[in-house]
Amino acid sequence: MAGIYIHIPFCKQACHYCNFYFSTSLGNKEKFVQALLKEIELSKDYLEGEKIETIYFGGGTPSLLSKNEIEAIVEKLAAYHDLSSLKEFTFETNPDDLSKERIKEFEALKPLGLNRFSIGVQSFFDEDLKYMNRAHNAEEALSSIKRVQDAGFDKITIDLIYGTPTMNDENWLKNLQTTFELNIPHISSYALTVEAKTTLDNRIKKGQSLPVNEEQAARQFKILQHEMKKAGYEQYEISNFAKPGKYAVHNSNYWSGKKYLGLGPSAHSYNGAARRWNVANNVSYIQAIGMGTIPFEEEILTAAQIVNEKIMTSIRTQWGLRISDFEFRIEELILGSLKTIDPSHYILEEDVLTLTDEGKLFADAIAATLFI
Numbered sequence: 001m002a003g004i005y006i007h008i009p010f011c012k013q014a015c016h017y018c019n020f021y022f023s024t025s026l027g028n029k030e031k032f033v034q035a036l037l038k039e040i041e042l043s044k045d046y047l048e049g050e051k052i053e054t055i056y057f058g059g060g061t062p063s064l065l066s067k068n069e070i071e072a073i074v075e076k077l078a079a080y081h082d083l084s085s086l087k088e089f090t091f092e093t094n095p096d097d098l099s100k101e102r103i104k105e106f107e108a109l110k111p112l113g114l115n116r117f118s119i120g121v122q123s124f125f126d127e128d129l130k131y132m133n134r135a136h137n138a139e140e141a142l143s144s145i146k147r148v149q150d151a152g153f154d155k156i157t158i159d160l161i162y163g164t165p166t167m168n169d170e171n172w173l174k175n176l177q178t179t180f181e182l183n184i185p186h187i188s189s190y191a192l193t194v195e196a197k198t199t200l201d202n203r204i205k206k207g208q209s210l211p212v213n214e215e216q217a218a219r220q221f222k223i224l225q226h227e228m229k230k231a232g233y234e235q236y237e238i239s240n241f242a243k244p245g246k247y248a249v250h251n252s253n254y255w256s257g258k259k260y261l262g263l264g265p266s267a268h269s270y271n272g273a274a275r276r277w278n279v280a281n282n283v284s285y286i287q288a289i290g291m292g293t294i295p296f297e298e299e300i301l302t303a304a305q306i307v308n309e310k311i312m313t314s315i316r317t318q319w320g321l322r323i324s325d326f327e328f329r330i331e332e333l334i335l336g337s338l339k340t341i342d343p344s345h346y347i348l349e350e351d352v353l354t355l356t357d358e359g360k361l362f363a364d365a366i367a368a369t370l371f372i
Protein backbone atom coordinates (compact mmCIF):
# COMPACT_ATOMS: atom_id res chain seq x y z
CA MET A 1 0.00 0.00 0.00
CA ALA A 2 1.24 3.50 -0.79
CA GLY A 3 0.10 7.11 -0.82
CA ILE A 4 -0.05 9.91 -3.37
CA TYR A 5 0.51 13.55 -2.45
CA ILE A 6 -0.35 16.32 -4.89
CA HIS A 7 1.07 19.79 -4.31
CA ILE A 8 -1.05 22.65 -5.66
CA PRO A 9 1.40 25.59 -5.68
CA PHE A 10 -0.98 28.57 -5.66
CA CYS A 11 -2.43 30.77 -2.91
CA LYS A 12 -4.73 33.77 -3.06
CA GLN A 13 -2.70 35.66 -0.51
CA ALA A 14 0.62 35.00 1.23
CA CYS A 15 0.37 34.23 4.96
CA HIS A 16 3.20 36.08 6.70
CA TYR A 17 4.66 33.01 8.43
CA CYS A 18 4.55 30.62 5.47
CA ASN A 19 7.62 29.00 3.95
CA PHE A 20 5.90 26.42 1.74
CA TYR A 21 6.32 26.73 -1.99
CA PHE A 22 3.45 28.60 -3.69
CA SER A 23 2.79 31.49 -6.05
CA THR A 24 0.09 34.15 -5.66
CA SER A 25 0.02 34.69 -9.41
CA LEU A 26 -2.59 32.30 -10.80
CA GLY A 27 -1.75 33.00 -14.45
CA ASN A 28 0.01 29.64 -14.85
CA LYS A 29 -2.69 27.53 -13.20
CA GLU A 30 -4.02 25.92 -16.41
CA LYS A 31 -0.53 25.14 -17.69
CA PHE A 32 0.33 23.72 -14.28
CA VAL A 33 -2.67 21.37 -14.33
CA GLN A 34 -1.67 20.14 -17.81
CA ALA A 35 1.90 19.56 -16.55
CA LEU A 36 0.61 17.72 -13.48
CA LEU A 37 -1.47 15.40 -15.68
CA LYS A 38 1.66 14.68 -17.69
CA GLU A 39 3.71 14.08 -14.53
CA ILE A 40 1.19 11.42 -13.47
CA GLU A 41 1.99 9.58 -16.72
CA LEU A 42 5.74 10.08 -16.41
CA SER A 43 5.86 8.79 -12.83
CA LYS A 44 3.50 5.85 -13.31
CA ASP A 45 6.15 3.24 -12.40
CA TYR A 46 7.55 4.96 -9.30
CA LEU A 47 5.39 2.98 -6.84
CA GLU A 48 5.96 -0.28 -8.74
CA GLY A 49 2.31 -1.23 -8.94
CA GLU A 50 1.55 -0.79 -5.22
CA LYS A 51 -2.12 -0.26 -4.44
CA ILE A 52 -2.98 3.30 -3.43
CA GLU A 53 -4.39 3.64 0.08
CA THR A 54 -4.45 7.43 0.39
CA ILE A 55 -4.61 10.54 -1.80
CA TYR A 56 -3.79 13.92 -0.33
CA PHE A 57 -4.24 17.24 -2.15
CA GLY A 58 -2.07 19.76 -0.27
CA GLY A 59 -0.32 22.99 -0.98
CA GLY A 60 -0.50 25.89 -1.44
CA THR A 61 -4.26 25.97 -1.68
CA PRO A 62 -5.84 23.01 -3.50
CA SER A 63 -9.29 24.56 -3.11
CA LEU A 64 -8.26 27.01 -5.85
CA LEU A 65 -8.70 24.15 -8.35
CA SER A 66 -11.99 23.97 -10.21
CA LYS A 67 -14.20 20.87 -9.97
CA ASN A 68 -13.27 19.92 -13.55
CA GLU A 69 -9.56 20.22 -12.77
CA ILE A 70 -9.89 17.99 -9.69
CA GLU A 71 -11.87 15.42 -11.68
CA ALA A 72 -9.29 15.41 -14.46
CA ILE A 73 -6.46 14.82 -11.97
CA VAL A 74 -8.22 12.00 -10.14
CA GLU A 75 -9.27 10.33 -13.39
CA LYS A 76 -5.68 10.45 -14.58
CA LEU A 77 -4.51 8.92 -11.28
CA ALA A 78 -7.09 6.16 -11.70
CA ALA A 79 -5.80 5.48 -15.21
CA TYR A 80 -2.25 4.82 -13.97
CA HIS A 81 -2.70 3.51 -10.40
CA ASP A 82 -4.86 0.93 -8.66
CA LEU A 83 -7.27 2.99 -6.52
CA SER A 84 -9.52 0.03 -5.64
CA SER A 85 -8.21 0.03 -2.02
CA LEU A 86 -8.43 3.80 -1.51
CA LYS A 87 -9.21 4.41 2.16
CA GLU A 88 -8.70 8.12 2.59
CA PHE A 89 -8.85 11.00 0.10
CA THR A 90 -8.07 14.30 1.81
CA PHE A 91 -8.50 17.74 0.36
CA GLU A 92 -6.84 20.75 2.01
CA THR A 93 -9.00 23.85 1.93
CA ASN A 94 -9.06 27.33 3.32
CA PRO A 95 -12.27 28.54 4.99
CA ASP A 96 -12.75 31.33 2.43
CA ASP A 97 -12.97 28.72 -0.36
CA LEU A 98 -15.81 26.78 1.23
CA SER A 99 -18.89 28.67 0.02
CA LYS A 100 -22.23 26.82 -0.37
CA GLU A 101 -21.65 26.50 -4.13
CA ARG A 102 -18.15 25.12 -3.65
CA ILE A 103 -19.34 22.57 -1.10
CA LYS A 104 -21.94 21.34 -3.61
CA GLU A 105 -19.12 20.78 -6.08
CA PHE A 106 -17.15 18.85 -3.48
CA GLU A 107 -20.23 16.73 -2.70
CA ALA A 108 -20.31 15.77 -6.37
CA LEU A 109 -16.73 14.48 -6.00
CA LYS A 110 -17.69 11.88 -3.36
CA PRO A 111 -18.01 9.11 -6.00
CA LEU A 112 -14.32 9.67 -6.82
CA GLY A 113 -13.48 8.80 -3.22
CA LEU A 114 -13.19 12.28 -1.67
CA ASN A 115 -13.99 11.69 2.01
CA ARG A 116 -11.88 14.01 4.17
CA PHE A 117 -11.29 17.74 4.54
CA SER A 118 -8.35 19.45 6.12
CA ILE A 119 -9.38 23.03 6.88
CA GLY A 120 -6.76 25.72 7.54
CA VAL A 121 -8.58 27.45 10.39
CA GLN A 122 -5.51 28.46 12.50
CA SER A 123 -7.63 30.52 14.95
CA PHE A 124 -11.23 31.54 15.59
CA PHE A 125 -10.10 35.11 16.44
CA ASP A 126 -9.79 37.88 13.83
CA GLU A 127 -6.85 39.47 15.63
CA ASP A 128 -4.71 36.33 15.22
CA LEU A 129 -5.81 35.82 11.62
CA LYS A 130 -4.83 39.40 10.78
CA TYR A 131 -1.44 38.97 12.46
CA MET A 132 -0.83 35.89 10.27
CA ASN A 133 -2.29 37.64 7.18
CA ARG A 134 -4.72 34.81 6.56
CA ALA A 135 -7.28 35.38 3.77
CA HIS A 136 -10.27 34.39 5.93
CA ASN A 137 -11.93 35.78 9.05
CA ALA A 138 -13.20 34.15 12.24
CA GLU A 139 -16.80 33.98 11.04
CA GLU A 140 -15.76 32.17 7.85
CA ALA A 141 -13.71 29.72 9.92
CA LEU A 142 -16.82 28.70 11.87
CA SER A 143 -19.34 28.71 9.04
CA SER A 144 -17.09 26.76 6.66
CA ILE A 145 -16.74 23.89 9.15
CA LYS A 146 -20.49 23.74 9.69
CA ARG A 147 -21.13 23.70 5.94
CA VAL A 148 -18.68 20.84 5.42
CA GLN A 149 -20.35 18.90 8.25
CA ASP A 150 -23.83 19.61 6.88
CA ALA A 151 -22.72 18.19 3.53
CA GLY A 152 -22.13 14.86 5.28
CA PHE A 153 -18.34 14.91 5.46
CA ASP A 154 -17.56 13.61 8.95
CA LYS A 155 -13.83 13.12 8.43
CA ILE A 156 -12.58 16.60 9.16
CA THR A 157 -9.31 17.87 10.50
CA ILE A 158 -8.52 21.49 11.27
CA ASP A 159 -5.18 23.23 11.74
CA LEU A 160 -4.76 25.45 14.77
CA ILE A 161 -1.73 27.62 15.55
CA TYR A 162 -0.63 28.52 19.07
CA GLY A 163 2.06 30.89 20.28
CA THR A 164 0.71 33.80 18.20
CA PRO A 165 1.66 36.97 20.12
CA THR A 166 -1.90 38.34 19.70
CA MET A 167 -3.40 35.30 21.46
CA ASN A 168 -3.43 35.06 25.24
CA ASP A 169 -3.98 31.77 27.11
CA GLU A 170 -7.65 32.56 27.64
CA ASN A 171 -8.28 32.87 23.89
CA TRP A 172 -6.24 29.74 23.22
CA LEU A 173 -8.57 27.89 25.59
CA LYS A 174 -11.56 29.38 23.77
CA ASN A 175 -10.16 28.20 20.42
CA LEU A 176 -9.91 24.68 21.80
CA GLN A 177 -13.37 24.89 23.36
CA THR A 178 -14.85 25.95 20.01
CA THR A 179 -13.16 22.98 18.36
CA PHE A 180 -14.65 20.60 20.92
CA GLU A 181 -18.13 22.12 20.55
CA LEU A 182 -17.92 21.60 16.79
CA ASN A 183 -17.16 17.93 17.43
CA ILE A 184 -14.14 17.82 15.12
CA PRO A 185 -12.51 14.37 15.23
CA HIS A 186 -8.94 15.37 14.32
CA ILE A 187 -6.77 18.41 15.01
CA SER A 188 -3.26 19.30 13.85
CA SER A 189 -1.74 22.00 15.98
CA TYR A 190 1.61 23.73 15.56
CA ALA A 191 3.51 26.49 17.30
CA LEU A 192 3.92 29.62 15.23
CA THR A 193 7.53 29.53 14.11
CA VAL A 194 9.40 32.38 12.50
CA GLU A 195 11.29 30.88 9.57
CA ALA A 196 14.20 32.85 8.12
CA LYS A 197 13.38 35.15 5.19
CA THR A 198 9.60 34.92 5.61
CA THR A 199 7.52 38.10 5.64
CA LEU A 200 6.93 37.55 9.34
CA ASP A 201 10.68 37.41 9.96
CA ASN A 202 11.16 40.70 8.09
CA ARG A 203 8.23 42.39 9.78
CA ILE A 204 9.44 41.42 13.26
CA LYS A 205 12.93 42.70 12.44
CA LYS A 206 11.44 46.01 11.29
CA GLY A 207 9.20 46.28 14.35
CA GLN A 208 6.02 45.96 12.22
CA SER A 209 4.83 42.74 13.89
CA LEU A 210 5.03 41.60 17.49
CA PRO A 211 7.83 39.09 18.15
CA VAL A 212 7.08 35.46 19.01
CA ASN A 213 7.72 34.33 22.55
CA GLU A 214 8.99 30.77 23.12
CA GLU A 215 7.76 30.62 26.69
CA GLN A 216 4.24 31.45 25.56
CA ALA A 217 4.43 28.72 22.90
CA ALA A 218 5.65 26.12 25.45
CA ARG A 219 2.91 27.12 27.91
CA GLN A 220 0.20 26.94 25.24
CA PHE A 221 1.52 23.55 24.07
CA LYS A 222 1.00 22.27 27.62
CA ILE A 223 -2.52 23.74 27.68
CA LEU A 224 -3.16 21.99 24.36
CA GLN A 225 -2.00 18.62 25.70
CA HIS A 226 -4.04 18.98 28.88
CA GLU A 227 -7.28 20.13 27.20
CA MET A 228 -7.09 17.55 24.43
CA LYS A 229 -6.65 14.73 26.91
CA LYS A 230 -9.57 16.03 28.98
CA ALA A 231 -11.76 16.15 25.88
CA GLY A 232 -10.93 12.53 24.93
CA TYR A 233 -8.40 13.09 22.14
CA GLU A 234 -5.22 11.04 21.81
CA GLN A 235 -1.98 12.87 21.09
CA TYR A 236 -1.01 10.16 18.63
CA GLU A 237 1.75 12.32 17.18
CA ILE A 238 3.28 15.41 18.76
CA SER A 239 1.31 17.84 16.60
CA ASN A 240 -1.68 15.60 15.87
CA PHE A 241 -4.66 14.77 18.05
CA ALA A 242 -7.52 12.43 17.23
CA LYS A 243 -10.56 10.86 18.82
CA PRO A 244 -9.80 7.12 19.31
CA GLY A 245 -9.32 5.45 15.93
CA LYS A 246 -9.75 8.67 13.93
CA TYR A 247 -6.09 8.93 12.96
CA ALA A 248 -5.00 10.40 9.63
CA VAL A 249 -4.08 7.41 7.48
CA HIS A 250 -1.97 9.40 5.00
CA ASN A 251 0.26 11.03 7.62
CA SER A 252 0.45 7.87 9.72
CA ASN A 253 1.82 6.09 6.66
CA TYR A 254 4.57 8.73 6.32
CA TRP A 255 5.56 8.13 9.93
CA SER A 256 5.59 4.36 9.56
CA GLY A 257 7.86 4.54 6.48
CA LYS A 258 5.39 3.52 3.75
CA LYS A 259 6.11 4.57 0.17
CA TYR A 260 4.56 7.66 -1.36
CA LEU A 261 4.63 9.53 -4.63
CA GLY A 262 4.64 13.34 -4.54
CA LEU A 263 3.42 15.19 -7.62
CA GLY A 264 3.75 18.90 -8.43
CA PRO A 265 6.44 21.53 -7.73
CA SER A 266 8.36 20.95 -4.46
CA ALA A 267 6.57 17.65 -3.77
CA HIS A 268 8.65 14.91 -2.11
CA SER A 269 8.53 11.18 -2.89
CA TYR A 270 9.87 8.14 -1.05
CA ASN A 271 10.24 4.59 -2.36
CA GLY A 272 11.83 2.87 0.64
CA ALA A 273 15.42 3.42 -0.53
CA ALA A 274 15.60 7.01 -1.78
CA ARG A 275 13.91 10.34 -1.38
CA ARG A 276 13.39 12.74 -4.22
CA TRP A 277 11.94 16.20 -4.42
CA ASN A 278 10.64 18.14 -7.39
CA VAL A 279 11.94 21.59 -8.30
CA ALA A 280 10.22 24.30 -6.23
CA ASN A 281 9.45 26.60 -9.14
CA ASN A 282 6.27 26.59 -11.24
CA VAL A 283 7.88 27.85 -14.46
CA SER A 284 10.81 25.39 -14.34
CA TYR A 285 8.41 22.57 -13.46
CA ILE A 286 6.05 23.32 -16.36
CA GLN A 287 8.95 23.69 -18.82
CA ALA A 288 10.69 20.45 -17.81
CA ILE A 289 7.50 18.39 -17.85
CA GLY A 290 6.71 19.90 -21.25
CA MET A 291 9.98 18.41 -22.47
CA GLY A 292 9.10 15.01 -21.03
CA THR A 293 11.23 15.02 -17.85
CA ILE A 294 10.34 15.28 -14.17
CA PRO A 295 12.64 17.92 -12.65
CA PHE A 296 13.77 16.38 -9.34
CA GLU A 297 16.80 15.87 -7.15
CA GLU A 298 17.32 12.57 -5.37
CA GLU A 299 19.10 11.30 -2.32
CA ILE A 300 19.81 7.59 -1.84
CA LEU A 301 19.45 6.98 1.88
CA THR A 302 22.32 5.38 3.79
CA ALA A 303 21.64 2.68 6.40
CA ALA A 304 22.33 5.28 9.15
CA GLN A 305 19.86 7.75 7.61
CA ILE A 306 17.15 5.08 7.50
CA VAL A 307 17.73 4.30 11.21
CA ASN A 308 17.75 8.00 12.14
CA GLU A 309 14.54 8.70 10.24
CA LYS A 310 12.86 5.82 12.06
CA ILE A 311 14.06 7.25 15.39
CA MET A 312 12.88 10.75 14.48
CA THR A 313 9.40 9.79 13.32
CA SER A 314 8.69 6.98 15.79
CA ILE A 315 9.45 8.82 19.02
CA ARG A 316 7.00 11.52 17.95
CA THR A 317 4.12 9.01 17.94
CA GLN A 318 2.21 7.42 20.80
CA TRP A 319 3.31 4.00 19.56
CA GLY A 320 6.96 4.95 20.05
CA LEU A 321 10.19 3.33 18.89
CA ARG A 322 10.66 -0.44 19.34
CA ILE A 323 14.39 -0.55 19.96
CA SER A 324 14.63 -4.32 19.51
CA ASP A 325 13.55 -3.85 15.86
CA PHE A 326 17.14 -2.81 15.19
CA GLU A 327 20.14 -5.12 15.07
CA PHE A 328 21.96 -5.59 18.41
CA ARG A 329 24.80 -3.12 17.65
CA ILE A 330 22.36 -0.27 16.93
CA GLU A 331 20.18 -1.21 19.87
CA GLU A 332 23.24 -0.87 22.14
CA LEU A 333 24.11 2.54 20.66
CA ILE A 334 20.60 3.86 21.23
CA LEU A 335 20.44 2.51 24.80
CA GLY A 336 23.83 4.14 25.48
CA SER A 337 22.64 7.54 24.23
CA LEU A 338 19.42 7.20 26.20
CA LYS A 339 21.42 7.29 29.45
CA THR A 340 22.35 10.93 28.70
CA ILE A 341 18.71 12.03 28.41
CA ASP A 342 16.67 13.38 31.34
CA PRO A 343 14.70 10.30 32.59
CA SER A 344 11.60 12.45 33.13
CA HIS A 345 11.44 12.97 29.36
CA TYR A 346 10.90 9.35 28.28
CA ILE A 347 9.45 5.98 29.18
CA LEU A 348 11.16 2.72 28.17
CA GLU A 349 8.79 -0.18 28.60
CA GLU A 350 9.27 -3.63 27.07
CA ASP A 351 11.77 -2.26 24.55
CA VAL A 352 9.43 0.51 23.39
CA LEU A 353 10.59 4.08 23.85
CA THR A 354 7.97 6.82 24.11
CA LEU A 355 8.17 10.42 25.26
CA THR A 356 6.41 11.81 28.33
CA ASP A 357 4.22 14.91 27.95
CA GLU A 358 7.16 17.00 29.16
CA GLY A 359 9.59 15.15 26.85
CA LYS A 360 7.42 15.97 23.81
CA LEU A 361 8.57 19.58 24.18
CA PHE A 362 12.12 18.40 23.47
CA ALA A 363 11.43 15.76 20.80
CA ASP A 364 13.85 17.15 18.21
CA ALA A 365 16.72 17.42 20.68
CA ILE A 366 16.04 13.92 22.04
CA ALA A 367 15.98 12.46 18.52
CA ALA A 368 19.27 14.21 17.71
CA THR A 369 20.86 12.68 20.82
CA LEU A 370 19.71 9.19 19.80
CA PHE A 371 20.85 9.45 16.16
CA ILE A 372 23.53 6.96 15.21
Ligand code: SF4
Pocket residue numbers: 010011013014015018019020022059060061094120
Ligand atom coordinates in the same frame (compact mmCIF):
# COMPACT_ATOMS: atom_id res chain seq x y z
S1 SF4 B 1 -2.62 29.34 2.59
FE1 SF4 B 1 -1.15 27.82 3.38
S2 SF4 B 1 0.37 27.55 1.76
FE2 SF4 B 1 -0.79 29.43 1.28
S3 SF4 B 1 0.45 31.07 2.14
FE3 SF4 B 1 -1.05 30.49 3.71
S4 SF4 B 1 -0.03 28.92 4.98
FE4 SF4 B 1 1.15 29.15 3.06
